[in-house]
Amino acid sequence: MSNFFNFILRRFLLTIIAVFGVIILVFLLTRLLPNNPAALRAGPLADAELIKQYEREMGLDKPLIVQFGTYTGQLMRGDLGDSWRTSQPVREELGIRIPATLELALSAFIIALFFGVPLGIIAAFYSDSWIDQIVRVFATLGASLALFWLALVGVYIFYYLLHWAAAPVGRLTIGINEPPEITGLFLIDSLLAGDIETFKDAFNHLWLPACTLAFIVSAPIIKISRSSMKDVLNADYIRTAKAIGVPPTKLLFKDGLLNAFIPILTMLGIVFGYLMGGNLIVEQVFAWPGIGQYAWKALSTNDFNAVQSFVLLIAVVYVSLNFIIDLIYALINPQIRLE
Amino acid sequence: MSAPIIRVEELTVSLNTDDHQRNIIDSISFDMFPKEIMGLVGESGSGKTMTALSIMQLLPKTIKICGGSIWYEDKDLLKMTSREIRTIRGNKIAMIFQNPRMALNPLMRVGDQIARAVCLHCEVSSEKSKSMAVELMSQVGIPDAESRARSYPHQLSGGMAQRVLIAMMLACKPKLLIADEPTTGLDVTIQAQIFKLIKEIQSEIGVAVLLITHDFGVVSEVCDRVGVMYAGQIMEISSVIDVFTNPKHPYTQRLLKSILRVDRKSDLDTNKALSPISAVFDSPGCRFASQCDCVRPECLWERPKIYTDSPGHSVYCFNYSRDNK
Ligand SMILES: Nc1ncnc2c1ncn2[C@@H]1O[C@H](COP(=O)(O)OP(=O)(O)OP(=O)(O)O)[C@@H](O)[C@H]1O
Numbered sequence: 001m002s003n004f005f006n007f008i009l010r011r012f013l014l015t016i017i018a019v020f021g022v023i024i025l026v027f028l029l030t031r032l033l034p035n036n037p038a039a040l041r042a043g044p045l046a047d048a049e050l051i052k053q054y055e056r057e058m059g060l061d062k063p064l065i066v067q068f069g070t071y072t073g074q075l076m077r078g079d080l081g082d083s084w085r086t087s088q089p090v091r092e093e094l095g096i097r098i099p100a101t102l103e104l105a106l107s108a109f110i111i112a113l114f115f116g117v118p119l120g121i122i123a124a125f126y127s128d129s130w131i132d133q134i135v136r137v138f139a140t141l142g143a144s145l146a147l148f149w150l151a152l153v154g155v156y157i158f159y160y161l162l163h164w165a166a167a168p169v170g171r172l173t174i175g176i177n178e179p180p181e182i183t184g185l186f187l188i189d190s191l192l193a194g195d196i197e198t199f200k201d202a203f204n205h206l207w208l209p210a211c212t213l214a215f216i217v218s219a220p221i222i223k224i225s226r227s228s229m230k231d232v233l234n235a236d237y238i239r240t241a242k243a244i245g246v247p248p249t250k251l252l253f254k255d256g257l258l259n260a261f262i263p264i265l266t267m268l269g270i271v272f273g274y275l276m277g278g279n280l281i282v283e284q285v286f287a288w289p290g291i292g293q294y295a296w297k298a299l300s301t302n303d304f305n306a307v308q309s310f311v312l313l314i315a316v317v318y319v320s321l322n323f324i325i326d327l328i329y330a331l332i333n334p335q336i337r338l339e
Numbered sequence: 340m341s342a343p344i345i346r347v348e349e350l351t352v353s354l355n356t357d358d359h360q361r362n363i364i365d366s367i368s369f370d371m372f373p374k375e376i377m378g379l380v381g382e383s384g385s386g387k388t389m390t391a392l393s394i395m396q397l398l399p400k401t402i403k404i405c406g407g408s409i410w411y412e413d414k415d416l417l418k419m420t421s422r423e424i425r426t427i428r429g430n431k432i433a434m435i436f437q438n439p440r441m442a443l444n445p446l447m448r449v450g451d452q453i454a455r456a457v458c459l460h461c462e463v464s465s466e467k468s469k470s471m472a473v474e475l476m477s478q479v480g481i482p483d484a485e486s487r488a489r490s491y492p493h494q495l496s497g498g499m500a501q502r503v504l505i506a507m508m509l510a511c512k513p514k515l516l517i518a519d520e521p522t523t524g525l526d527v528t529i530q531a532q533i534f535k536l537i538k539e540i541q542s543e544i545g546v547a548v549l550l551i552t553h554d555f556g557v558v559s560e561v562c563d564r565v566g567v568m569y570a571g572q573i574m575e576i577s578s579v580i581d582v583f584t585n586p587k588h589p590y591t592q593r594l595l596k597s598i599l600r601v602d603r604k605s606d607l608d609t610n611k612a613l614s615p616i617s618a619v620f621d622s623p624g625c626r627f628a629s630q631c632d633c634v635r636p637e638c639l640w641e642r643p644k645i646y647t648d649s650p651g652h653s654v655y656c657f658n659y660s661r662d663n664k
């Protein structure tokens with residue numbers, strides 16, 4: 001068991017180092033952007049004197065290493081700086097938007113997970129049959145359709161034609177109050193508050209963007225589940241299990257899935273990271289008040305602190321996901337746990 | 340002799356590729372009797388494994404049985420539903436494989452894997468099955484079985500893993516154990532131990548063993564009878580004594596000669612020259628004909644009928660069946 005803790009500790013230290021590396025990288029990258037943020041902030045009519053003054057205020061006149069020191073010092077205190085665009089603390093602005101993105105990402109992730117993994121497994125079990133063909137067509141569609149196009153078509157069909165979904169403007173209909181914040185996820189909070197009306201409204205807003213995203217990200221999940229399951233089904237220990245008469249469902253979901261789960265898990269981590277950081281397009285189409293939209297605005301206005309914080313946030317999400325995946329991996333695989 | 344437990348009758352197995360069908364097993368027949376150890380020898384690709392997998396009904400997807408029957412207790416295994424077959428597998432007929440460490444699920448404790456085999460076919464509680472698993476493990480000579488049962492496969496040596504597999508397969512006291520090159524990849528000393536174990540178990544619980552091997556040395560030490568296969572056909576079946584002292588089929592004679600030579604480490608190529616080329620699989624006659632020194636015209640287009648030299652010694656060769664008429 002102490003080996004297990006050693007493993008976790010090593011992974012944890014590596015995670016910390018990775019986060020630190022990301023901080024340095026993000027800092028340098030944003031300083032390499034071609035525009036001078038002080039000039040931008042001062043506006044097109046400002047004279048050199050004003051720009052200088054802004055530079056001093058923003059600390060941009062100091063050497064890079066000093067700037068970096070100040071920056072990390074702030075980070076340690078949990079201070080992400082102020083947005084130069086809105087003059088609000090970035091931490092607060094992100095804090096408001098994270099639950100929106102998280103709710104969308106989690107829903108899409110759960111749909112894709114419970115949809116993609118079984119589909120991939122079934123396709124592997126019936127490989128080369130018509131079931132397999134259909135699943136593969138489905139995955140190929142998901143991999144090749146443009147997210148933007150799919151989102152618009154979704155809105156057209158399910159909102160405009162069928163009225164199954166709410167208007168694509170945000171998380172709630174105007175006039176309906178946000179549920180009291182507990183998790184920040186409206187579906188859960190409204191249920192906790194016992195407010196069925198709000199729940200329904202939140203659900204009507206959520207399901208279409210979530211399904212759109214889920215459709216796109218289920219493609220890689222299906223593919224990896226199918227291929228790793230196919231490999232596992234050819235393994236010798238599956239033949240042994242068959243040779244003692246293990247019935248097919250057990251074979252598939254016990255012997256098979258557990259062994260195939262390790263590569264699937266890696267892909268799930270990548271997908272979740274993507275959903276947290278990459279659903280800008282869907283947030284745009286559905287006017288979803290998440291961090292993707294925020295990052296886009298920040299980037300187009302050279303809002304250093306906001307961009308830096310967004311990239312850092314996503315990087316931390318990825319790094320911690322990797323850490324969690326390593327943990328699960330070690331829990332599943334005795335070879336890692338015990339060696 | 341008592342009634343056979345397994346009767347393989349004119350079993351034909353084919354591999355279908357896009358452009359043509361090839362019978363990788365061509366109408367073979369043999370019987371297995373209770374409590375005997377029968378060897379199945381032949382070069383690589385002669386279809387030994389496919390014969391075994393046909394009995395287990397575990398053939399790869401691309402390979403299909405297209406004729407014959409396999410009788411077990413008056414029932415044709417080939418006509419059973421997959422549910423019926425599962426009640427036979429691991430229960431009445433069990434099989435162990437080469438590469439034992441790969442044949443165990445890497446994520447399950449070995450004791451649990453054995454216990455599961457017990458649970459599948461016997462109505463026992465899970466506690467009982469666990470203690471039975473430990474018992475089985477000590478029965479197959481695993482020292483310190485109690486703690487070994489909690490190991491994972493990667494913590495076992497190949498020899499230990501094969502013992503675990505044997506324990507798993509013996510869980511329900513099967514009538515037939517198929518062992519497909521069970522010692523490939525193991526140390527020579529371990530190999531001897533595993534064969535000794537198989538022999539002990541055979542006499543202890545009275546299971547019949549179909550032992551697939553390349554090794555005539557093993558055949559002579561372990562087996563009672565032996566079948567010789569070439570390119571999907573059975574050439575000769577006889578007692579072990581007969582095969583060494585009185586081999587009838589030209590292929591058996593060649594094989595024995597070449598093996599003796601290989602033992603003296605001179606000429607490995609004789610063996611290679613004998614291995615079947617793919618064209619012989621399409622021949623309607625004896626598949627060894629193109630290599631045979633005593634070939635007759637009819638060998639090329641007609642399958643030799645069985646010739647019984649003495650009780651229990653059958654040869655498929657025209658040189659005997661025609662002479663004897
Ligand atoms: N998975 C498979 N797919 C297609 N053909 C196969 C497969 N496995 C074996 N074959 C073919 O079936 C024939 C018989 O193979 P088999 O494995 O039964 O031989 P074997 O006597 O067991 O050989 P070895 O001593 O090497 O184990 C060979 O011609 C081989 O090429």
Ligand SMILES: [Mg+2]
Nearest residue numbers: 387388389519
């Ligand atoms: Mg083989």
